[in-house]
Amino acid sequence: MQRGETKSGERSRAPPRRRDAERRGKADGVLDHLGQQIVAGRFAPGQKLPTEAELGRQLGVSRPSLREGLKALAVKGLVETRTRRGTTVRVKARWNVLDTDVLRWIAAAPPDHEFLIDLLEFRTIIEPAAARLAAQRATPAQILEIERAYSSMAAALPRDVEACCRHDLAFHEGIFAAARNVLLSRFAAAIRTALLAAFRISANARESYENSMAEHWAVADAIRKRDAVEAERAMRHLLAGTARDLAPAFDEGARGRRDGPRPPPLERRRTSPTPASKT
Amino acid sequence: MQRGETKSGERSRAPPRRRDAERRGKADGVLDHLGQQIVAGRFAPGQKLPTEAELGRQLGVSRPSLREGLKALAVKGLVETRTRRGTTVRVKARWNVLDTDVLRWIAAAPPDHEFLIDLLEFRTIIEPAAARLAAQRATPAQILEIERAYSSMAAALPRDVEACCRHDLAFHEGIFAAARNVLLSRFAAAIRTALLAAFRISANARESYENSMAEHWAVADAIRKRDAVEAERAMRHLLAGTARDLAPAFDEGARGRRDGPRPPPLERRRTSPTPASKT
DNA sequence: TAAAAATATATGTCAGACAATAATCAAGGC
DNA sequence: GCCTTGATTATTGTCTGACATATATTTTTA
Secondary structure: OOOOOOOOOOOOOOOOOOOOOOOOOHHHHHHHHHHHHHHOOOOOOOOEOOOHHHHHHHHOOOHHHHHHHHHHHHHOOOEEEEOOOEEEEOOHHHOOOOOHHHHHHHHHOOOOHHHHHHHHHHHHHHHHHHHHHHHHHOOHHHHHHHHHHHHHHHHHOOOOHHHHHHHHHHHHHHHHHHHOOOOHHHHHHHHHHHHHHHHHHOOOHHHHHHHHHHHHHHHHHHHHOOOHHHHHHHHHHHHHHHHHHHHHHHHHHOOOOOOOOOOOOOOOOOOOOOOOOOO | OOOOOOOOOOOOOOOOOOOHHHHOOHHHHHHHHHHHHHHOOOOOOOOEOOOHHHHHHHHOOOHHHHHHHHHHHHHOOOEEEEOOOEEEEOOHHHOOOOOHHHHHHHHHOOOOHHHHHHHHHHHHHHHHHHHHHHHHHOOHHHHHHHHHHHHHHHHHOOOOHHHHHHHHHHHHHHHHHHHOOOOHHHHHHHHHHHHHHHHHHOOOHHHHHHHHHHHHHHHHHHHHOOOHHHHHHHHHHHHHHHHHHHHHHHHHHHHHHOOOOOOOOOOOOOOOOOOOOOO
């Protein structure tokens, strides 16, 4: 569980008391607040946010601090600010969906089934390859790390599902690290979000884990035996199981049909920007 | 005021309409400058850069502007700034290697062969899958886009290699777009860097292109025919060709850095603390 | 009516100052 | 002598206020 959520709303004009709740800077507070708002769909793409003066007044920070936060938002691709035109929210396709914060906001926002499907599909592309490379290149220490993560998962499973999830993350991170590719190593954040989302969506993650422990073991075993082909296959199998577990929740909200035998659906999904009309 | 040409009125008469490099703000200038310096290895990981006051004086910008640039650098993962400890350069493993700017700096810096190998390997994972999905999901308009990019490549090839490269980029970007996965769509920047690096490394990109036009066509044709398996295979073939074209330059660079006898090309590199004994 | 100039407004930048914090160093107790 | 504890101090974090610059909007004029 994330800690240190932003305490929004302390915009008191009061004199500077010791506010130890905000250990991070004001700029980071602005970043977090606005990022969540944007990802949650509070500002439609293309829409202009209030002026810097207005925003600063609303959030209770000065303009320099606000600008630092805005700069960070721009780097993450969520907004674009031009002189005199104000800062506009960019379309989702352009934001940095692999950024840690962006993923955290997405995970915290009302579940976006389209994105979660994309994320799972992306893992299906990346992770089997990572497992294959890990089987070829992992150092003994890294193999040990992966196996230890698996053991911890198995040990924690019945009683502490949250700890199991944590070790699951370590399991996948260990595989990425063992693949020894700096680009692949950047995707732990995506996995973290996927796991968080799985927690929030699936009614019982416990059952999912109980189903997938054998598949986790198969991956670790193949890597230990340096069987690249089998590692790739096992990881694919594991992710297919994950997709199966999540499918019911997706069907509930997802309308688009992705797996057609033929592509007569010229338009896949991508409906108009209706931000989750969930009540 | 030896450095301070920031005073007003110096360039009042200029018609600066298309000055992209100059037009951006001071903060972006700071970001670009420091980013290049760091990526080029001017600051070792863990090293502290000068204090904000000192840096601002060196770069000729005020502290707020400097801080904006530093914030952007922190978001990109290059540095980490903590109260009273200053800003320290992070190890390369932690920077955002998929960020557009970071990739541009890497491409501009002296060629990092290890990174380029990782990048090519990463493309080998991502792009075949993207081609497969594109064959399944591309709209007619997107197919047309891909084919137009191919035609432009073929038309520009003999005389204008740089235009050919541009259309090559459009070709790959079109495939990513047609794959219709927001996460996949974020990798055009990586491709751009790969192409730039290929230009800088390979003695003559023209020959590479002449070799690979047929393979490009095979990818486009498979997508048009909606043959997912063939699209994936063709893309893999295309990237294998790219790797073959770049291999001599890599070997050259590797040989230049190592004085000893050539290492067995079978094993990769990265002889980390524990050499993989089981091979 | 349409083009050109003037105005208005929001961002970009700067300067200086103060507050908060943590690294450093000095003093004291065991 | 070594460790703990407190004062010092340097550096980041933040604020106020202002001016410069560029562009959207309005007004004026041909």
